[in-house]
Amino acid sequence: MLLIENAHVVDPAGQLDGVRSIEVDRGRIRRVLKSPPPAQERAEYGEIINASGMHLFPGFLDLRTFAGEPGYEYKESFATVSRAAAAGGFTGVAVVPWVRPVTDSAPMVRDVLKLAAAHSVVEVYPIAGATLGLKGETMTEAADLRSAGAVALSDGGRPVQNTLLLRRILEYAKTWGLTVFLTPRDPDLSRGALVSEGEVSARLGMRGDPAASEEIAVARYIALAELTGARVHIEPISTAGAIRQLRQALKRELPVTAAVTAHHAVLSERDAEDFDTNARLNPPLRSPKDRDAMQKALSDGTIAAVVSDHSPQSSVEKQVSFEEAEPGSAGLETVFGAVMDLVHHKVIDLPAAAGLLCTGPARVLGIKPNMIAEGEKANLCLARINADWTVRAQDFASKGRNSVFEGRPMKGKILLTLCNGKVVWHGDS
Amino acid sequence: MKFNHRHVLSMEQFSAADIHAVLDTAENFLELNSREIKKVPTLRGRAVINFFFEPSTRTRTSFEIAGKRLSADMLNLSGSSSSVVKGESLVDTALTLRSMNPDIVVVRHSHAGAPHLMARHVGAHVINAGDGQHQHPTQGLLDLMTVRQRFGQIEGLKVAIVGDILHSRVARSDLIGFQKCGAEVWLCGPPTLLPPEFARFGARMTYNLEEALTGAHVIILLRVQAERMNSAFFPTAREYSQRYGLNSEKLKWARKDAVVMHPGPMNRGVEIDPSVADGAHSLILRQVENGVSVRAALMMMLLGGGDRPRGDA
Amino acid sequence: MSAGVREPVQVMNRRDFGRALDRLAHEIVERNQGVENLALIGIRTGGAFLAERLQKQIGKIEGVKPLLGIIDITLYRDDFANGLSNPVMGPTEIDFSLAGKKVVLVDDVLFTGRTVRAAMDALMDHGRPTRVQLVVMCDRGHRELPIQPDYTGIVAQTTRSENVKVRMKELGEEDGVWIEPPRPRTLPVAVLPPPAKERSKRKK
Numbered sequence: 001m002l003l004i005e006n007a008h009v010v011d012p013a014g015q016l017d018g019v020r021s022i023e024v025d026r027g028r029i030r031r032v033l034k035s036p037p038p039a040q041e042r043a044e045y046g047e048i049i050n051a052s053g054m055h056l057f058p059g060f061l062d063l064r065t066f067a068g069e070p071g072y073e074y075k076e077s078f079a080t081v082s083r084a085a086a087a088g089g090f091t092g093v094a095v096v097p098w099v100r101p102v103t104d105s106a107p108m109v110r111d112v113l114k115l116a117a118a119h120s121v122v123e124v125y126p127i128a129g130a131t132l133g134l135k136g137e138t139m140t141e142a143a144d145l146r147s148a149g150a151v152a153l154s155d156g157g158r159p160v161q162n163t164l165l166l167r168r169i170l171e172y173a174k175t176w177g178l179t180v181f182l183t184p185r186d187p188d189l190s191r192g193a194l195v196s197e198g199e200v201s202a203r204l205g206m207r208g209d210p211a212a213s214e215e216i217a218v219a220r221y222i223a224l225a226e227l228t229g230a231r232v233h234i235e236p237i238s239t240a241g242a243i244r245q246l247r248q249a250l251k252r253e254l255p256v257t258a259a260v261t262a263h264h265a266v267l268s269e270r271d272a273e274d275f276d277t278n279a280r281l282n283p284p285l286r287s288p289k290d291r292d293a294m295q296k297a298l299s300d301g302t303i304a305a306v307v308s309d310h311s312p313q314s315s316v317e318k319q320v321s322f323e324e325a326e327p328g329s330a331g332l333e334t335v336f337g338a339v340m341d342l343v344h345h346k347v348i349d350l351p352a353a354a355g356l357l358c359t360g361p362a363r364v365l366g367i368k369p370n371m372i373a374e375g376e377k378a379n380l381c382l383a384r385i386n387a388d389w390t391v392r393a394q395d396f397a398s399k400g401r402n403s404v405f406e407g408r409p410m411k412g413k414i415l416l417t418l419c420n421g422k423v424v425w426h427g428d429s
Numbered sequence: 430m431k432f433n434h435r436h437v438l439s440m441e442q443f444s445a446a447d448i449h450a451v452l453d454t455a456e457n458f459l460e461l462n463s464r465e466i467k468k469v470p471t472l473r474g475r476a477v478i479n480f481f482f483e484p485s486t487r488t489r490t491s492f493e494i495a496g497k498r499l500s501a502d503m504l505n506l507s508g509s510s511s512s513v514v515k516g517e518s519l520v521d522t523a524l525t526l527r528s529m530n531p532d533i534v535v536v537r538h539s540h541a542g543a544p545h546l547m548a549r550h551v552g553a554h555v556i557n558a559g560d561g562q563h564q565h566p567t568q569g570l571l572d573l574m575t576v577r578q579r580f581g582q583i584e585g586l587k588v589a590i591v592g593d594i595l596h597s598r599v600a601r602s603d604l605i606g607f608q609k610c611g612a613e614v615w616l617c618g619p620p621t622l623l624p625p626e627f628a629r630f631g632a633r634m635t636y637n638l639e640e641a642l643t644g645a646h647v648i649i650l651l652r653v654q655a656e657r658m659n660s661a662f663f664p665t666a667r668e669y670s671q672r673y674g675l676n677s678e679k680l681k682w683a684r685k686d687a688v689v690m691h692p693g694p695m696n697r698g699v700e701i702d703p704s705v706a707d708g709a710h711s712l713i714l715r716q717v718e719n720g721v722s723v724r725a726a727l728m729m730m731l732l733g734g735g736d737r738p739r740g741d742a
Numbered sequence: 743m744s745a746g747v748r749e750p751v752q753v754m755n756r757r758d759f760g761r762a763l764d765r766l767a768h769e770i771v772e773r774n775q776g777v778e779n780l781a782l783i784g785i786r787t788g789g790a791f792l793a794e795r796l797q798k799q800i801g802k803i804e805g806v807k808p809l810l811g812i813i814d815i816t817l818y819r820d821d822f823a824n825g826l827s828n829p830v831m832g833p834t835e836i837d838f839s840l841a842g843k844k845v846v847l848v849d850d851v852l853f854t855g856r857t858v859r860a861a862m863d864a865l866m867d868h869g870r871p872t873r874v875q876l877v878v879m880c881d882r883g884h885r886e887l888p889i890q891p892d893y894t895g896i897v898a899q900t901t902r903s904e905n906v907k908v909r910m911k912e913l914g915e916e917d918g919v920w921i922e923p924p925r926p927r928t929l930p931v932a933v934l935p936p937p938a939k940e941r942s943k944r945k946k
Contacts, residue, residue: 046483132655197624197626198626199626199629202540202624202626202627202629202630203601203627203629203630204541204563205541205561205562205563205564205596205598205601206541206561206562206563208626274545275541275542275545275546289519316518319518319519319521320518320519320520320539320546321519321538321540321541321542321543321546322541322563323540323542324518324519324540429573453831454830454831456831456833457814457832457834458831460833460834464867465868465869466866466867468867469817469818469864469867470817470818470863471817471818471819473815499817500907600865729817729831737753
C-alpha cells in the first residue's frame with residue numbers, strides 16, 4: 001500500500017481543491033484523508049511519499065497522440081510514446097488513426113489495442129478513421145469500430161471535401177455515440193502553406209495559411225453539427241475567428257467541442273526563429289492576436305481541451321529545409337509546462353488547468369474522467385508546479401527529438417505518475 | 430569600416446554602411462572588366478563551390494566569372510531539391526560539401542531558408558544566390574549599385590517595384606535594401622500578387638501603376654512567371670500587360686531621367702515592352718555587368734576579415 | 743624588443759624632402775633620356791601623391807609632363823590568402839596603354855619588397871611595358887624579396903618593428919620622413935605569425 005501524504009489535491013471532476021493524503025492499494029484509491037494517518041498506522045504502508053508543497057492531479061488524458069505503431073516505428077512506438085505520456089502526467093492517450101495501415105477497420109483497432117496492451121504503460125484509446133484510408137471517399141464501419149474499442153472517429157487530418165458524405169458520417173456516428181474529430185482547414189486555401197499568412201509569410205516568402213481557411217471549415221462543421229445533432233469535435237483550432245464562431249455555437253448549445261494544442265495556446269509566429277524546422281507545425285503558429293484569443297477561450301470555457309498534438313519526427317524529417325520538413329512537435333512532455341505557463345500568468349487557475357487536461361478531454365470522448373476519490377482507479381500525477389526546467393528534446397522519453405519548445409524555460413514539472421496504481425513515471429527530485 | 434559578416438544570407442543582415450562598403454569595393458572591380466587580363470590572383474588556391482539546386486544559368490555564370498576573375502577554384506554542382514536524392518537531407522549534403530573543405534559555398538535553392546540551413550553545417554562562408562521566394566541579396570546589391578552609379582546616391586530616390594511582388598525574392602531584397610539606403614520604395618501590382626501584409630515592410634503600396642511611376646527615379650520590373658498565369662493570379666497575360674506592363678507611353682509618368690531595371694530573364698511584351706527594354710532608360714545590361722563586380726566584392730570581403738595593417742610592407 | 747626609437751624621429755625635413763624630390767626627378771629624366779614614353783605609376787596610396795609630385799617636378803625640368811597613373815594592389819597582396827587584410831580597395835587609374843612604355847613605379851617606403859612585388863604583378867596584367875624601374879622616397883631595409891630601388895630619396899637605418907612614415911602636405915602634414923616607435927600590437931604584416939588557426943585545423 002502506498003501513501004501520498006499532504007499533497008495539494010486538484011480534482012476538477014470531484015471539485016476538490018485542498019490538501020489531502022491519498023492511500024493507493026491494488027490499483028485503486030483506497031481512501032482520501034483530510035489529514036495524514038496517525039503515527040501508529042504508518043507501518044502499514046509499503047511506501048510513503050511526503051508530497052507537501054506538491055500538487056496531485058488525476059491522470060491527464062491526451063486527445064491527439066501519434067503513437068507511430070504500426071508502420072512508423074522509426075518515429076515512435078507504444079513503449080516510448082506511453083513513457084513520454086507518463087512523463088507528461090498523462091495516464092491515457094487517444095491515438096490518431098494516421099498510422100500505416102490506417103486504423104480504419106475493426107481488426108486494425110484490435111491490433112492497435114493489442115500492441116498497446118503489450119507495450120504501453122498508460123491507457124490507450126484508439127481513434128478510428130471516418131473514411132477508408134482517410135481518403136474522404138467511403139465511410140468506415142462505425143458500429144464495428146466501436147465494438148472493437150474505437151472511442152471516436154476522425155477525418156485523420158484531411159478534411160472530407162464531400163459535404164454530403166460528411167453529413168452521412170456524422171449522422172451515422174451519432175447512432176453509435178461516437179464523437180467525430182474534424183480538422184478545421186480548407187484544403188484549397190491551405191495548399192502548400194508553410195507558415196501563417198501575414199507578417200511572417202510576407203517576410204520569409206513562404207506560402208501562408210490564411211486564418212480564413214480555418215474559419216470557413218469551422219463554419220461548415222458547426223452547420224453540420226446543427227443539422228445532424230452529432231457530436232463534433234474540432235481540433236486543433238488556432239484562430240480568433242474560429243473562437244468567435246465556437247462561442248456562438250456553444251451559446252446555442254450545439255454539440256460542438258474544440259481543442260487547442262499546448263503550443264498554440266502559448267506561442268505565436270513571433271516566437272519561432274526563422275526557418276527552425278521545429279516550428280514547422282500544422283496548423284502553423286499564428287499571430288499574437290490569435291494566441292491571445294486562444295487564451296481567452298481557455299479561460300472562459302469555449303475550448304474544452306488542451307492537446308499535445310504529439311507528432312514525433314525522426315531527424316531525417318527535420319534536418320531538411322523548412323519546406324521539406326514534416327510538420328509537428330513531440331508534445332506530450334511539454335503540455336503540462338505550457339499549461340502551467342498559463343496558470344503562472346493568471347490566464348487560468350489550477351482547477352481550470354486540470355479540467356482542460358482531465359475532464360475536458362474525457363467529456364469530448366464521452367468517457368468517465370479520472371477522479372481522486374475513494375474507489376476510483378489510481379490514475380494520478382504528482383507535480384511541482386514551480387519547478388524550473390529547460391526543454392531539451394534530446395532528454396525526452398519519446399523517440400521524437402523535435403520540440404517547438406526546444407531550449408525554452410518552463411515552470412512546472414511532473415514528478416510521479418501512477419497508472420492503475422503502478423508507478424509509470426518517476427522524475428528527478 | 431569592418432565587414433562583419435560570415436555569410437551573405439539576406440538583405441536584412443546589412444546596414445546602410447555595409448551596403449555602401451560592398452558597392453564601393455564592387456565599383457573598383459569594374460575596372461577589371463575593361464582590362465585585357467581580367468584575372469587577379471587574390472583568391473588563388475581558394476575553393477568556391479557553386480551549388481545550384483535550381484537551374485539558373487545567369488546567376489551561376491555571374492558567380493563563376495566573379496570567382497574566376499579572383500583566381501578561385503570554382504566547382505559547379507547542381508542538384509535537385511525535389512526529385513532525385515531522396516534520403517539525402519540538406520544537412521547530409523552540407524556535411525558532404527564540408528568534407529571537401531570549400532572556402533565559400535554559393536547556394537541557390539527553391540526552398541526558402543535552405544542557405545541558412547547550409548550555413549549552419551557546411552563550415553564555410555555561404556552566399557545565398559536565391560532561396561525560394563525569400564531573398565536574393567546579391568541581386569539586391571547589384572540593383573543598388575546600378576542605381577547609385579546612375580544617380581550618385583540612393584537616398585531620397587523614388588523606387589517603384591512593379592509586378593509579382595508576392596513570389597519575388599528580388600522584390601524582398603530590393604525593397605529592404607533600398608529602404609535601408611534611404612530611398613522611398615513603392616510596391617505596385619495586382620492585389621493577388623501584392624497582398625496587404627506587405628505593408629509591414631513600410632513601403633508605399635498601390636494597385637495603380639500611374640501612381641507608382643509618377644515622379645519615380647527607378648522602376649524595377651519583376652518577371653511574371655508562366656505558372657502564375659496559369660493559376661489564376663490574373664486573368665490573362667494580355668490584361669496584365671495592359672495594366673502593369675511598362676511601355677514607352679507609361680514610362681512618361683516617371684521622371685525624365687528615370688531608369689528601368691529588370692532582374693531577368695524578361696518576358697518581352699508582358700511586363701516590359703521591347704522598346705523600353707532596349708531603350709535609353711534601360712539599365713538592364715548594366716545590371717548584369719555590375720552583378721559580377723558585386724559578387725566578386727562579396728567573395729573578397731567574406732574571405733578577407735580583420736583589420737588591414739596599413740602603411741608598411 | 744629592439745633598442746629602437748621611443749619618440750618619432752625626423753630623418754628628413756621639408757627642405758630635405760624638396761631637394762630629394764628634385765634630385766629624383768633629375769635622375770629619372772637623365773636615366774630615361776627625357777619623358778618620351780615615360781609613365782609614372784604611383785602605388786596607392788602613399789606612392790600616388792609622390793608620383794604626382796614627381797610628374798610636376800619633371801614637367802618643370804623638361805617642359806613636358808610624363809604620363810601618370812595610380813595602381814591599387816589590394817587584389818595582388820600575398821597576405822590576402824591568410825585572411826589577414828580587411829580589403830579596402832581603391833580604384834586603379836591607368837587610362838593609357840602600358841605597351842611600349844618605360845614605367846617608373848613610385849612608392850613612399852620600401853620595406854619587405856612585397857608591395858612592389860604585388861605592384862609589378864598588377865602592372866603586368868595591365869600590359870607589357872618595355873622597362874620597369876622603381877623610385878622610393880625612403881628605403882628602410884629588411885627586404886624579404888630580391889627587389890632594389892633604382893632611385894632612392896633616403897636610406898634609413900631602422901629596426902624591423904619601427905614604422906617609417908612619409909608625411910606629405912597632400913595628407914595634411916608637412917613634407918618629411920619620420921621613424922616612429924613600434925605601435926603596440928600592430929606589427930608589420932610580414933612578421934605576423936600565420937594566423938589562420940581555423941584553416942590549419944580544418945586542413946588536417
